[in-house]
Amino acid sequence: MAxxxxxxxxxxxxxxxxxxxTRLAGLLPVSRPAVIKHLTTLQQHELVSSRRLGREVLYSANPSRLIETARWMETVGTTWQASLLRLRALAEGTGQSR
Known part of the structure; x- marks a missing residue:
């Protein structure tokens, strides 16, 4: 996903x-097959949905899943930040005792 x-x-x-x-590929520096691979991955994670309109397939972002993912990322970021602060405090405490 990264x-x-x-x-x-x-x-x-x-x-x-x-x-x-096709339209997305025209907006990006990658080929249409590469865009389709990315869309497939995004669909597997339910971040994108698709619907057929005649011969075309239209893709759209899934807002509810995006919101859920953003909340999860915020939680992970907060957890990492707290861990890094504890590590920093530990390192500074260790450095002072030498």
């Missing part, structure tokens, strides 16, 4: 609404 292009695909869908893989 791939920068994948995040660009998700951001474009969130900002511009429904898009085809």
């Amino acid at each position: 791939d920068p292009t994948r995040w660009q695909v998700l951001q474009l869908l969130a900002e511009r609404g429904e898009q085809t893989a």
Whole structure:
């Protein structure tokens, strides 16, 4: 999920609404097959949904899942920040006792 292009695909869908893989590929420095691979991964994580309209497949961001993911990331970030602060305090305490 950490791939920068994948995040660009998700951001474009969130900002511009429904898009085809072809249109997304035109906005990114990657091929249409690469965009489809990113969309597939995003769909597997339920961050993107798709619907068929005639011969085209339209992709869109899943707002509820994005909100849930953002909350999870905030929780993880807070946990890491607290851990790093404890580690820093420990390191500074260890450094002072030498």
